[in-house]
C-alpha cells in the first residue's frame with residue numbers, strides 16, 4: 367500500500383505484514399529489533415500459518431515517524447523474513463473514503479415509497495416551484511454546504527489536482543458534521559479556469575445553503591470569491607482566507623495578553639501573501655495593527671514595485687509603512703509577531719533571534735510549518751502551528767464549522783466583516799483569563815464551547831448588520 371514515503375508529514379503508526387520462515391528465524395528476534403530501534407509494538411495478528419512459514423501483521427508505533435523507514439530497512443536485512451506489505455494506518459482510515467450519504471428514514475413500504483418518491487414527491491416539487499424559498503424547509507438546502515476546490519493550493523502541497531484534493535475536502539466535510547451538525551459535501555472540479563469555476567458553482571448552488579471554497583490558489587481565489595458573492599444569494603466563504611484570518615486573529619488576541627502588548631503597538635510580519643496571508647493582513651489591519659510587513663517569494667513587498675500579481679501590488683500600498691526592503695530576515699528585525707502561511711522550513715532560528723523581546727511565532731503552513739516548534743521553543747514567548755500534533759493549533763477548523771452553523775441558522779445572505787470579527791472574538795473568549803497560558807491561546811477543536819459561542823456571536827452580528835433572513839427563535 368502507498369504511504370510510506372509520506373511518513374515525515376505526520377502519522378507514526380504502521381502495520382508491517384511479515385512472512386517469517388520458521389526454520390530460519392523466530393518472531394522474538396523481530397520484536398527485539400523493532401524495540402531496539404525505538405518502535406513500540408502495540409498489536410500482533412497472525413494472518414496465516416503455513417508449512418514452515420507464517421504471515422503476521424505487526425502494528426508499530428514510533429515517536430519519530432522517520433523511524434518507520436529505518437525499522438523496515440533493518441527487518442529487510444534479516445535472513446528468513448520478508449516484508450509483504452507496509453500499511454500506513456492513516457491510509458487504512460481513508461480506504462473507501464471518509465464519508466457517506468445516509469438517508470434520514472427507511473422506506474418501509476409502498477406507501478412510504480409513494481411519498482418520498484413518485485407520485486407524492488411531485489406535490490413537494492410543485493410547492494417549491496411556486497415558492498422557491500420552500501427549498502429551505504423541504505430539501506437539504508438549509509443544512510448543506512458545498513466544499514469546493516480545484517485542487518490548486520491543497521494545504522501547502524500546491525497544485526496537486528482535483529482527485530488528490532479529495533481527502534482534504536472529505537476531512538473538512540467530516541469536521542463540518544461532527545463539530546457543527548452541518549452536512550457538507552466535497553466537490554473537486556476538474557478545471558482551473560476562473561470563469562468555468564464560477565459558472566459551475568453557480569450552477570450547482572440551488573442544492574446548497576452555503577459555499578465553502580477551499581484550497582484554490584491565489585490570486586484566482588480572490589476573483590472567484592468576489593464574483594460568487596455578488597452573483598449568489600447564499601454565503602460564499604473562502605476558508606483559507608477568512609477562516610484562517612479569523613482564527614489567527616483569535617490566537618493573537620490571547621497571545622498579546624500573554625506578552626502584555628497592545629495590538630496597536632506591535633510590528634507584524636506576514637510571510638506568504640496568498641489567500642491566507644492577504645486575509646490575515648486585512649483582519650489585523652482592521653483590528654488596529656499599524657506596522658505590518660508582507661513577505662513573499664520576491665522578498666518584502668514594497669509600494670510602487672511590480673510583482674507577479676496585482677494583488678501583491680495593492681497589498682504593498684496598505685502595508686509596510688516604513689518601506690523596509692529585503693527578505694524575511696530584514697522584515698523580522700525588531701518584529702513582535704511572525705505569521706507564516708507560506709511554505710515549510712522558511713523561518714530560521716537566527717531570524718527569530720533578531721525579533722523584538724517576547725516574540726510570537728505562528729508558523730501555520732501545512733502540513734509542515736515554516737519552522738518546527740522544537741527549534742525555537744526556548745526563544746519565543748508563544749508558538750503556534752496549524753497542526754493537530756502540537757499545542758496551539760491555529761487552524762481554520764476552529765472557524766468554518768461554527769461560522770457556517772450560524773450563517774445557515776439565520777439564513778444569512780453573506781458572511782460579512784462584522785460576522786468574522788465576532789467569530790474571532792468568540793473563539794478567543796473560550797480561553798478565560800485563569801486558563802490562558804503560552805500553550806493555550808486557542809481552544810481545542812473538540813471544545814464544544816467553540817461552536818456554541820461562535821454561533822451565538824455570529825448570529826447576533828448577522829442580525830445587527832441586517833444580513834439575517836431568518837431570526838432563530840431564541841433571538842426573537
Ligand SMILES: NC(=O)c1ccc[n+]([C@@H]2O[C@H](COP(=O)([O-])OP(=O)(O)OC[C@H]3O[C@@H](n4cnc5c(N)ncnc54)[C@H](O)[C@@H]3O)[C@@H](O)[C@H]2O)c1
Pocket residue numbers: 519520521522523581582583584605606607610637638639640641642643661662663664706707708709712730731732733751752753760761762763
Ligand atoms: N493553519 C491554517 O489554518 C491554514 C489555513 C490556510 C492556509 N494554511 C497554509 O498556509 C500556506 C499557504 O496557503 P494559501 O491557501 O494561502 O496558499 P496560496 O497558494 O494562496 O499562498 C501561498 C503564498 O506563499 C508564497 N510562498 C511560497 N513559497 C514562498 C517562499 N519561499 N517565500 C515567501 N513566500 C512564499 C506564495 O508565493 C503564495 O503567495 C499553506 O501551507 C497552507 O497549508 C494554513
Ligand SMILES: O=C(O)C[C@H](O)C(=O)O
Pocket residue numbers: 520521522534581605606731732752761762763
Ligand atoms: O486544511 C487545513 O488543515 C488548514 C487549511 O485549510 C490549509 O489549507 O492548510
Ligand SMILES: [Mg+2]
Pocket residue numbers: 521580581605606
Ligand atoms: Mg485549506
